[in-house]
Amino acid sequence: MNLTIIPKDNAVYKDGVCIDGLSIPMVPLNIHALQWNGVTGFIEYVADADGVRKQNEKITELPDWAVSAVAVRDAKQLELQEEAIRLQQEKERQMQEYEASIEALIASANQT
Numbered sequence: 001m002n003l004t005i006i007p008k009d010n011a012v013y014k015d016g017v018c019i020d021g022l023s024i025p026m027v028p029l030n031i032h033a034l035q036w037n038g039v040t041g042f043i044e045y046v047a048d049a050d051g052v053r054k055q056n057e058k059i060t061e062l063p064d065w066a067v068s069a070v071a072v073r074d075a076k077q078l079e080l081q082e083e084a085i086r087l088q089q090e091k092e093r094q095m096q097e098y099e100a101s102i103e104a105l106i107a108s109a110n111q112t
Contacts, residue, residue: 003036003062005069012073019073019080026065030054034066 004013007027011020032044036059043063045054062070 001038005034005066007031012069019076022072022076024069024072026068
């Protein structure tokens with residue numbers, strides 16, 4: 001799994017697919033981003049109040065906060081997929097109603 005977490009954007013990218021607008025308060029405030037290639041990665045830090053930025057940290061496992069942020073992202077993706085299915089089903093229902101109305105109008109016109 002490739003992963004990028006950008007807390008400032010409230011965004012988690014997983015295998016190239018971004019979900020943003022997430023509530024990810026578990027990410028420490030001093031994190032600019034996390035980059036992960038499935039095996040290793042880096043944590044990038046923001047500058048502190050004095051303008052000093054901690055050096056990027058190489059990681060070989062995801063921190064707990066990153067695992068939690070991925071879980072939030074995955075839950076949101078599932079929610080979005082379910083909503084897309086619901087909307088598609090509603091569209092199909094409306095189309096069937098429309099087609100039935102057209103058929104009824106044609107049948108009515110043919111009776112006169």
